Amino acid sequence: MSAFRGLDISASGMTANRIWQEVVAVNIANAETTRTPSGEPFRRKLVVMMQDGLGVRVAAIVDDPSPFRLVYDPSHPDADANGYVRMPNVHPVLEMVDLMAATRGYEFNAQALAIQRQMLQQVLDLLR
Template identity: 35%
Template structure:
């Protein structure tokens, strides 16, 4: 693996964490939205990540350890899934969105968990950015070796 591949790997990580931050923002924004039916109520969304392996990129077999040690070449978002946990039904007959029985349905978004997820995604993004800076510094040092 060359030093330049680090930028692609860290970039894919930053892109994945951006998707994660976007889903967290969407979940928090819709945390207090109400609906009169279960089918129309917002459900929390979460991205699903997968490792992109070296072999899948067509460059496997170049390493002595390729048979048992596939190096990752980044991360990708395979999709965004809806949380299927139960929605919160509250009896609020005065709410304009209440159904005929007087119930409104709130999303299954836990704001505390979403905030923790936001902090985690932010730190992961920051770590990937720092990794890029470190790789850039290393490449600059390599260029000055012959001087």
């Protein structure tokens, strides 16, 4: 195993968590979007991660299949004949929990990267 493999592992974790943070931001930004180009409400996006060697990578970003929320608002332009509006399946509180988890994952990998860098620097100092 290369002395730099640990750096690669931490960097892959940072990249995957950054992508997760970006997807959560898109979900939050579209929490009230009732009409997309397809004509449907925005559908929450989920990040699928998988092990990649000793690291991790984003395998896919998929639509959350959970049902849309129905809100009674007959004055809304997207209301159906009964006055109900199909709202995105985005729950801001759950998105904030995901954002916290992604941020913590990023921070932990950044800390591990810094520690590994420090250890490698100490090895180089000993070899001088």
